[in-house]
Amino acid sequence: AKAVYEIGASRNHARMITELGIMYADEENTDFFNFSKANELYKRAASLDDKEAWNNLGFHYQNGYGFAQNTQKAIEAYTQAGNLGNGLGWTNLGDLYFFGKLVPLDYDKALEYYKKAEKSFYFNDDKLAEIYYSRAEFDKLLLILKKDKQEEFSPIYYALMYEEGFGKLKINLKKAIAYYEKAMKIQEYPH
16 A cells, blocks of 8 residues: 555645555554654645645644644644545544643534534534533534434433423433433443
């Protein structure tokens, strides 16, 4: 694969340059692993407006892979990726503000970026659910919960809503307990 990507890179094919960068960024690929080389390739592909290269640069800036950790450059790279149509770039920006570790926690900004990500088919319904629940926007929350057919995150919210009678749900402790039991099979909750 490396030989093919190098041919593409020699012809300035942005996607092939990015793919070659991904090979160098793979820590498990000990034959080629080199963050500096990966970042050099990502920068080159980004200069050709490759949206994945921009997203990967953002991830490397955010985490200090081959660069000094730089949140501002990560935000700029993710924004460029998103503007070029990369929904993961918008998701990564949303995550920065949703988790609030490198930037101040800001659900408004997170929501804005998650909505942009949806337009590129990157869905963050579990995080949207948390935002809507924290804001007591239960009608919006119920719409998100209905989409969770696999019950990956909705049981805890249904449990809380049935226990308290939030939104259009009436208090129903049997349903609340059943949903709490489902929720505990998915994740351990501190209280």
